[in-house]
């Protein structure tokens with residue numbers, strides 16, 4: 630599949646060994662020709678989006694770009710933190726129930742945001758949607774399912790992204 634991010638620069642990207650990066654965390658990016666090193670998912674994503682051929686994923690103007698960044702940061706910090714605790718830290722049913730309630734609050738916020746527009750950051754699909762999409766099933770598992778009755782905007786958003794975005798389609802097919 631030809632991803633909409635494709636460009637000659639991006640096709641040179643390769644995974645690196647963690648020995649180049651003292652914290653040993655993923656993702657990590659290294660451009661060997663100029664020893665340019667980057668860690669932090671949001672920074673790496675912004676870099677790839679900035680040099681890609683796709684001019685809408687990153688946001689079409691400054692304000693849209695900041696909305697994309699806002700959603701990437703929110704999903705990668707607030708939501709990822711709850712998910713990480715739920716799947717890897719919580720031991721008891723009580724701990725899990727508290728995290729599930731926290732995630733429900735967050736998803737109700739997202740549900741409400743989607744009452745004003747079709748996509749998370751702007752009125753067109755951006756990388757914020759693609760990133761959120763990748764974790765959607767995990768969020769659903771934490772809250773005991775994302776049904777159209779409880780989350781009509783979110784489930785409609787999921788179907789729309791799945792139908793219209795090639796990366797989302799590919800991710801779902803490989804899950």
Ligand SMILES: N[C@@H](CCC(=O)N[C@@H](CS)C(=O)NCC(=O)O)C(=O)O
Nearest residue numbers: 652653654655656668669670671705
């Ligand atoms: N703040 C970093 C977090 C990176 C991170 O924690 N990555 C996880 C995998 S998703 C990891 O490498 N964990 C291994 C470890 O903590 O040793 C980012 O947003 O990229």
